Structures are given as structure tokens and as C-alpha cells.
Amino acid sequence: MEKHDLGISMKDLSEGQPIAGSIDGRELVVLLHGGRVYALDRLCTHESGDLSQGYIDGEELICPLHSGAFYLEGGMANEDTPWVTSLNSFTVEADPESGNLFVYF
Numbered sequence: 435m436e437k438h439d440l441g442i443s444m445k446d447l448s449e450g451q452p453i454a455g456s457i458d459g460r461e462l463v464v465l466l467h468g469g470r471v472y473a474l475d476r477l478c479t480h481e482s483g484d485l486s487q488g489y490i491d492g493e494e495l496i497c498p499l500h501s502g503a504f505y506l507e508g509g510m511a512n513e514d515t516p517w518v519t520s521l522n523s524f525t526v527e528a529d530p531e532s533g534n535l536f537v538y539f
């Protein structure tokens with residue numbers, strides 16, 4: 435696994451507001467929830483809805499197209515929305531001084 439600079443800083447994030455990120459052709463959605471940063475695949479596993487345009491409901495990220503639901507922790511699909519399968523989830527680390535975010539994959 436390698437460490438990749440997301441090009442996003444903690445100061446770019448607002449609680450509960452997903453944003454898009456991209457590294458080496460890999461599209462990610464990055465969000466701050468409950469003081470913790472999550473990074474998941476950006477494109478929904480159903481019909482490629484852009485999850486950076488989605489919203490948070492409890493501990494889940496909801497797809498803007500057909501409401502597929504994914505757990506923030508681990509990216510697993512919610513069994514109540516069986517038309518989606520799980521997303522890849524990535525470990526995120528913030529540089530303690532700069533706040534710059536890094537992911538591992």
C-alpha cells in the first residue's frame with residue numbers, strides 16, 4: 435500500500451458535506467462526519483451516481499440518483515438497498531501540522 439496526497443486539506447472539509455477527490459485516475463468521495471474523515475469510491479456501484487453529490491443520513495452516505503445507501507465505516511452497502519454493492523473504503527490520514535489529507539491504497 436502506498437500513501438497518496440489527496441490534494442485536499444482538513445480546512446476544505448465541512449461537517450457532513452461530501453466533496454470529490456481524485457488521485458491517479460481513482461475517483462474518491464471525501465467527507466467529514468463526527469469529526470472523522472472518510473474516503474470511499476466516488477461512483478455508485480449501481481449506475482455510477484456521483485456520491486460527492488449525495489448526502490449523509492445517520493452513519494450512511496446516500497446516493498443522489500436512486501438512494502442506494504453505504505455505511506461510512508467500511509463502505510458496505512446497506513442490505514435495505516440491495517441494488518447497490520459495497521464501495522471501496524480507504525484509510526485517511528491528516529498531516530498534524532498542515533492538515534493535508536493522505537489516503538492509502
Ligand code: FES
Pocket residue numbers: 478479480481482483497498499500501502518
Ligand atoms: S446510481 Fe446510485 S443508487 Fe442508482
